[in-house]
Amino acid sequence: MQRRTLIKTLTCLGVVSALPFLSATSFAASSHAVSVDDLPELTGELTLYLGRGEGGLYEDVLNAIKKRNPKLKLRIRRGPTAALANSIMAEAKAGVRQADLFWAVDSGTIGQIVGEGLAKELPSDLTSQLQSNFRFSNWAPISGRIRTLPYNPTRVSVDKIPDDIMALPDSDLSIAWAPAYASFQSFITAMRMLEGDKATTQWLKAMNKKAKKYAGELGVVMAVERGEVDLGLANHYYTLRLKSGKPDANLALAFSKNDAGCLVNVSGVLALSENKTASDFIRYLLSKEVQTYLSGEAYEIPLAGQLPPPTGIPSLTDISPPEIDLTKLADIRATLVLMRNAGVL
Amino acid sequence: MKNLSKYITKTAQSFLIITSFATFSVLANGDIGEHVNHLSDNIKKYEEEVNWLSTKVDGIVSTYQKSGAKAAHPDALMEHWEAVDFHGAIESNYVLIYASIWQGLYGVKGSIDKNSPIADVKAEQVKLERAFWQALGAVKMAAKFQDQGLLAKVKTTDEAPKNSLEALVVIDKNIHSVVAKYAEQLTDTATTMVHDTYLNLFEGVEGELIVLDANLVEDLEKDFNVTLPLAIKNNKSVDEVREIVTAMSKKLTKAKLLLENKAKTKKDVF
Helix, strand or coil: CCHHHHHHHHHHCCCHHHCCCCCCCCCCCCCCCCCHHHCCCCCEEEEEEEECCCCCHHHHHHHHHHHHCCCEEEEEEEECHHHHHHHHHHHHHCCCCCCCEEEECCHHHHHHHHHCCCCCCCCHHHHCCECHHHCCCCCEEEEEEEEEEEECCCCCCHHHCCCCHHHHHHCCCCEEECCCCHHHHHHHHHHHHHHCHHHHHHHHHHHHHHEEECCCHHHHHHHHHHCCCCEECEEHHHHHHHHHHCCCCCCEEECCCCCHHHCEEEEEEEECCCCHHHHHHHHHHCCHHHHHHHHHHHCCEECECCCCCCCCCCCHHHCCCCCCCHHHHHCHHHHHHHHHHCCCC | CHHHHHHHHHHHHHHHHHHHHCCCECCCCCCCCHHHHCHHHHHHHHHHHHHHHHHHHHHHHHHHHHHCHHHHCCCHHHHHHHHCCHHHHHHHHCHHHHHHHHHHHHHHHHHHHCCCCHHHHHHHHHHHHHHHHHHHHHHHHHHHHHHCCCCCCCECCCCCCCCHHHHHHHHHHHHHHHHHHHHCCCHHHHHHHHHHHHHHHHHHHHHHHHCCCHHHHHHHHHHHHHHHHHHHHCCCCHHHHHHHHHHHHHHHHHHHHHHHHHHHHCCCCC
């Protein structure tokens, strides 16, 4: 069953509102990206906690928003996403709120804040700008990335690559992975949710016997391209970036189906204060211009409106990501324990 | 004299390169003290400390010559070095020579521990003395730059880099500190620094960089994940580790130029 079908069905049954994190809204409306020309001017003061990611591209976006809105005084606190989330929760416990907005590089961290009940409801006309399966009442996904199987076509043909991620350890393929990498750990969290801890542990142990370990996922993709291995596990954009810098690179992308292997994870933003300027600020992040910029420069997948994905990957409607509540990817601690017990970390 | 002048010029050039490229922050073991932001006021004290250190090293070597390794107590070399404020002044301003000092300290200590002939110990002592005086020269020069407002204030906490160019500055600083920590024989710390610098900083830069020069990224990937950690693991000499870091630093400079050029043609968000 496709995710959107499931959610529509759940909505009809009144189940969605019972799901603590999903809280989907207005699924019937078609999404559309709004131009910044149609957005209100931002005025007043805002404090944004910005999780590190994508080099300076998020900074470029923020600088452009500041330049366009000279009456906005934007204070930014930067740091690792998880550390900022901890600060937000600690501040809330102490009865102080420093941040109006939190822009995080992964949905799991968003889930932590949402789970604490700290995220404020967003206007439905804002969330309806997002593609239907990325609409949430109290946070807004900004851009997406897909888990992929980059492979070297000079070493292996696509028909030899299983479309079931759980079957990968049983294949004859040589494999590269980066288990210490945060996106990989979110992928394992998704696998735990979908397949259970026992099956995930077995998968990790079997993979650990055959996979070659790399520190980061660009390293994985480069190893595939060099022909050190047949195939790797990595977010989609590393392949697109390498192909951009090296157009003749021996690299192609394969996708598994309906499992954690093709998880679509997102960066996202939430408002911590009920403040019109804060929600209007989010509108800028969902604007056609920002979405196009992040897609063009960072190869991330636009999630507002019907903007095309970066060249080189299929549209989200042509792949079959699993049915996952993205905010539950926050359960990273249990994943790390499981990975350690499996001897992977 | 000509050689000395050449050395000072070279040091000054290196220093300028480093200061123009690096934003310094605290990496010392413990509190380095506010004195590092007032170098001129403290130069006299640093000079006295270097002279004191020199005397102490000389005393340890003389004791070794007269009474052997046990009586010399060469571990005191490190204790003396860590006791002086000059330690923080050089670490926060010129980590390259800071590493040489540690290399020199362990050179003297190692040769005494091995009961080496006194001529060998004295050869190591000369290298250490040279590093002390080079360091004092570098701090004096840093003091001048600081007085002219050309030196960034030493920070007591690290700030997250705002973009890839700022990240490259921190990466370059960190890998030079890896040499220093390796010279201090803090092997685990050095290895962790390499790993953390890769995962927390370089990994965020390389996505942007690979579009511009895939081979350069591939080289640096190998340096971070294979060449440098392997050299540390295999107990290569400090000079060999420094050589790897110097080569990496050149690649980072190239990366910086590529990103700067790209920034000029970057399209606007709106």
